Amino acid sequence: MSEQLIGRFDMEMKSPSCTPGASWWGVKISLDDDISKVFPFLNAELKDADYNHKEKVLLWDSDKGFRCAFRPNEIAIAPVEDREVAQQICDDAIDMLNDIWNRRNQIEPNVAGKAPPPSMIQLLKLLPGTNCKECGYPTCMAFAAGLIKRQAELSGCPHLSSEA
Ligand code: SF4
Numbered sequence: 436m437s438e439q440l441i442g443r444f445d446m447e448m449k450s451p452s453c454t455p456g457a458s459w460w461g462v463k464i465s466l467d468d469d470i471s472k473v474f475p476f477l478n479a480e481l482k483d484a485d486y487n488h489k490e491k492v493l494l495w496d497s498d499k500g501f502r503c504a505f506r507p508n509e510i511a512i513a514p515v516e517d518r519e520v521a522q523q524i525c526d527d528a529i530d531m532l533n534d535i536w537n538r539r540n541q542i543e544p545n546v547a548g549k550a551p552p553p554s555m556i557q558l559l560k561l562l563p564g565t566n567c568k569e570c571g572y573p574t575c576m577a578f579a580a581g582l583i584k585r586q587a588e589l590s591g592c593p594h595l596s597s598e599a
Contacts, residue, residue, distance in 0.1 A: 440536035459514035475544030
């Protein structure tokens with residue numbers, strides 16, 4: 436039998452105070468019940484979620500272009516273009532949370548936070564260090580800097596071992 440994590444909720448649209456006159460909105464969903472018990476399962480299911488288990492906050496960037504902040508009694512979502520889109524996004528978010536809660540017995544909960552990105556030194560240790568320029572950068576260090584700035588892709592170095 437399915438069990439609803441979230442039943443009733445209130446949705447409110449807010450003009451972003453940080454960007455007066457913006458053509459987008461922020462949405463706040465207020466919840467009667469504390470939903471933090473689903474966060475470890477949500478963290479396990481969502482790709483690239485940024486979870487703080489102690490603070491009970493989970494941030495997630497949807498591939499549809501908006502960011503969600505899940506807190507025990509609130510979900511904030513932005514940017515949203517209008518009320519119709521906001522309603523759809525809210526319904527989808529609530530459905531997703533209820534679905535994950537119903538499937539929690541099949542999900543390994545994850546309370547770990549997002550791993551920090553590797554440092555320049557860590558990246559350099561993984562690169563061959565031959566400065567062969569085949570990646571289009573003059574040195575391995577320049578390629579590593581490109582990776583950190585997200586201007587280069589790992590696949591750009593043909594000499595990278597599969598382990599690295
Ligand atoms: S292709 Fe690889 S080994 Fe060659 S310079 Fe670029 S990062 Fe270094």
